[in-house]
Amino acid sequence: MSKPTAELAEVFSSVQGEGMLIGLRQVFVRFRGCNLTCDYCDTPTEITAEPCLVEQTPGRRDFVPTANPVALDRIVSLIDGWQRGWPGVHHSISITGGEPLLSHTVLSAWLPELRNILPVYLETNGIMHSVLGLLIDHIDIIGMDIKIPSTSGCTGLWDDHRSFLQIAARKNVFVKIIVGDETEEWEIIRASELIAAINSHIPLILQPVTEPGGRVGINPVRALEFQEIACRHLDEVRIIPQTHKFMAQL
Numbered sequence: 001m002s003k004p005t006a007e008l009a010e011v012f013s014s015v016q017g018e019g020m021l022i023g024l025r026q027v028f029v030r031f032r033g034c035n036l037t038c039d040y041c042d043t044p045t046e047i048t049a050e051p052c053l054v055e056q057t058p059g060r061r062d063f064v065p066t067a068n069p070v071a072l073d074r075i076v077s078l079i080d081g082w083q084r085g086w087p088g089v090h091h092s093i094s095i096t097g098g099e100p101l102l103s104h105t106v107l108s109a110w111l112p113e114l115r116n117i118l119p120v121y122l123e124t125n126g127i128m129h130s131v132l133g134l135l136i137d138h139i140d141i142i143g144m145d146i147k148i149p150s151t152s153g154c155t156g157l158w159d160d161h162r163s164f165l166q167i168a169a170r171k172n173v174f175v176k177i178i179v180g181d182e183t184e185e186w187e188i189i190r191a192s193e194l195i196a197a198i199n200s201h202i203p204l205i206l207q208p209v210t211e212p213g214g215r216v217g218i219n220p221v222r223a224l225e226f227q228e229i230a231c232r233h234l235d236e237v238r239i240i241p242q243t244h245k246f247m248a249q250l
């Protein structure tokens with residue numbers, strides 16, 4: 001039986017610019033569609049008739065437009081080729097988007113095959129906990145956001161984040177919070193307490209918002225104050241911006 005196809009935006013090789021895997025080379029598979037509309041989002045998420053941009057040579061940006069929906073065999077043969085040509089270079093496959101868990105039916109068929117090639121890293125908005133429970137066995141590392149209202153504009157997600165993290169904590173997981181000058185202390189306290197109630201060793205990344213012009217959108221001292229607040233609850237709190245944007249990596 002043929003594997004389900006997926007609506008993808010792009011497939012490319014780059015340096016992970018965020019979170020605990022920062023600096024490692026990854027194959028990025030970007031799914032289309034999202035169930036949130038974060039105010040700061042730097043990624044087009046709508047599903048359109050546009051083709052998927054598939055890079056041919058890892059990191060050289062020689063993209064070939066590929067009709068959507070894309071077949072799994074297309075992605076597997078691409079990554080297998082990169083593994084043969086550039087052995088030992090890629091640490092893992094980043095499954096990202098948009099919100100990749102919206103494509104959970106596809107992922108249930110794709111992840112086992114992709115994971116035969118490289119470990120799977122899931123980049124997610126951290127709210128689709130039932131779906132995560134169905135896929136968690138096929139995922140190695142999870143980077144989940146906690147969406148705070150001050151920067152994302154999203155509200156009412158705390159319980160979903162809690163349920164999500166309770167499942168994600170079965171694997172290697174870290175949490176990212178996008179912080180800005182409008183972020184309030186109660187948000188950092190609430191997020192830190194939520195994480196600590198599950199496991200105070202789960203790393204928290206305070207990720208400064210990157211503004212459209214590329215400026216880091218938080219006062220330096222304010223970031224330090226948020227780190228100090230989070231450190232009252234958690235063992236490992238890092239301030240890491242989106243570094244790929246500072247070194248012209250995709």
Ligand SMILES: C[S@@+](CC[C@H](N)C(=O)[O-])C[C@H]1O[C@@H](n2cnc3c(N)ncnc32)[C@H](O)[C@@H]1O
Pocket residue numbers: 034040041042043096097098099100123124125126144145176178207208209210211242
């Ligand atoms: C584009 S999202 C895709 C995965 C998933 N939908 C999510 O929100 O985690 C990947 C990461 O980029 C972050 N991000 C997007 N726009 C950003 C911005 N302007 N500044 C800082 N981080 C941003 C998100 O918060 C998330 O951690």
Ligand SMILES: Nc1nc2[nH]cc(C(=O)O)c2c(=O)[nH]1
Pocket residue numbers: 014015016017018043096097123244249250
């Ligand atoms: N280099 C690089 N690192 C990233 N980390 C998370 C990203 C994302 O958009 O999912 C991303 C991305 O788009 N590029």
Ligand code: SF4
Pocket residue numbers: 034035036037038041042043045097098099125
């Ligand atoms: S959940 Fe992720 S992809 Fe969706 S709008 Fe927010 S940052 Fe963008």
Ligand SMILES: [Mg+2]
Pocket residue numbers: 042043
């Ligand atoms: Mg990105």
